[in-house]
Amino acid sequence: MFEYIKGELVDLTPTSVVVETNGIGYYLNISLNTYSKLSGHKNAQVYLHQVVREDAHLLFGFIDASERSVFRHLISVSGVGANTARMMLSSLTPSEIQTAIVSSNVKTLQGVKGIGAKSAQRLIIELKDKLGKDTDIADISFSQNNTTKDEALSALVMLGFAKNSVTKVIDKLFAANPSASVEDLIKLALKQL
Structure with a gap:
């Protein structure tokens, strides 16, 4: 039903983005790949997929x-x-x-x-x-951002992981890689959870 939305990025987290267009803010669930590409931008075009369930209407956003x-x-x-x-x-x-x-x-x-x-x-x-x-699937590269382990922790909790187990994994990974970006921490943590 919806193809894409173009507008101002009002709020951006590793799991969601709010895109404002014509005075309406749309909450979109996003992947870490999309988050990496949107970081640092004020405006963007995000491709959409709508999921209609009995209890919710959800929008998922994608960088391309x-x-x-x-x-x-x-x-x-x-x-x-x-x-x-x-x-x-x-x-x-x-x-x-x-x-x-x-x-x-x-x-x-x-x-x-x-x-x-x-x-x-x-x-x-x-x-x-x-x-x-399907040969036109693009490789989405990760940008390096100055982020903290708290953002990685928050993103993983928002994805549905238990806070206690996530905290232990993130602390361990951050101690081993203090210069790691939030994306790197989340990817490493996802492999261990």
């Missing part, structure tokens, strides 16, 4: 149409919901997901929280041919 395409492919697989697909796009870039599926790399897919062996195999079986033909 290719990331949204990967998201839509992921949620087309039985057992993979919008939040799991967003978690995958926060742990891996769209091109890493495509490469893992096309090359039947179960281990890479299992590295994402919520994806077990059966889910990884189902993703590969159902999407290998579709993603193999």
Whole structure:
């Protein structure tokens, strides 16, 4: 129903963005990849995907149409919901997901929280041919930002992880990598949670 929204970035966190256009603020759920690309910008165009559930109408935002395409492919697989697909796009870039599926790399897919062996195999079986033909999936690079472990902690809690376990993992990772960005901390933490 909605293709994209263009406007001012009013609030940006690693898991969400509020885009104001024509006096209305739209709350969008985003991946860590999209957050990395939006950081430092005041205005942006964000591609949308709407999820209508019995209890909520949710908007998911993506930095480009290719990331949204990967998201839509992921949620087309039985057992993979919008939040799991967003978690995958926060742990891996769209091109890493495509490469893992096309090359039947179960281990890479299992590295994402919520994806077990059966889910990884189902993703590969159902999407290998579709993603193999999709050659315009862009590799989204991560920008380096001056952020703190508190932002990483907040983002992971917002993604649904228990605060106590996240705090331990983030503290350990930050002690080992004091110059790590919030994106790096979150990616490393997602692999350990």
